[in-house]
Amino acid sequence: MRTRILFLAVIASTAISQSCKKDNAAMVPTEQDEVSTVNSALAQLGFDTTSVIIKGDNIFVEDDIVLKKSELFKTQPRQAVIQPNTLFSGIWAYRLRSFTYFISNSLGNHRHVAAGMDELRRVMPNNVVITRVYNEAAADLVFRGYNEVSTICGFASWPTITLTPSAISEMIVGESVHINLHNWRDLNESQRKALIAHEVGHAIGIRHTNWRAGEQEATPGPGGATYGAYTVPNTNNTGTNPDPSSIFNGGSCGRSWGGGFTENDRRAIVYVSIGLTI
């Protein structure tokens, strides 16, 4: 349904990255039918299933996006957030709930993490407040460091949507962003800022810009629901990588902040957060 992809999510994409391949050796062996069940659910959600890795309850897709297996099959709230965030009968599909974040001591140089968050804050609509806290228990989103010899620079939890009976549904930021210290220590401040902004984008439901290389477009599914990758209105979606300077390009670990968020990145952030098309 190409013509309907008006609402398409952004920016989704595939993990084109050589720089982001996950180490398959780390994959926990799983039953084949479990894998195919998970893959089928992921395909419905529009994710590329060619490089899925299951580790316990975590499902890694496209290198650096983490979904919870235990939540994958819930009908409500649905794990996959990227859905048209548009106006239905006067009600927004959902709004991103204001959130707090905490930077764990396991991750060095908090200033660089905060710098990435400040960039996001600059383009985030005012009604979504992002606040740093210094007590982990008070945080909605936690940044953590880990060490792994791999080309992955980090990964982020996908958000969830909480449906509220009579009000606007809320999107709840993903619970964590993990940064691979093995690579982080070699990145400069500009590269770190770009990495943080990229991962937090996933935590608020933004997929990779270059998604067309491996994902399925949104198509009608069972019960009239539509599943798949949605693009952001008013963004160019032709070709497999329509916005190559996007901070949300997959496989971009090590890139510098440069010009920062592109115009389309900004559109995606506003659209996914409060549903406004700019």
Ligand SMILES: [Zn+2]
């Ligand atoms: Zn990514």
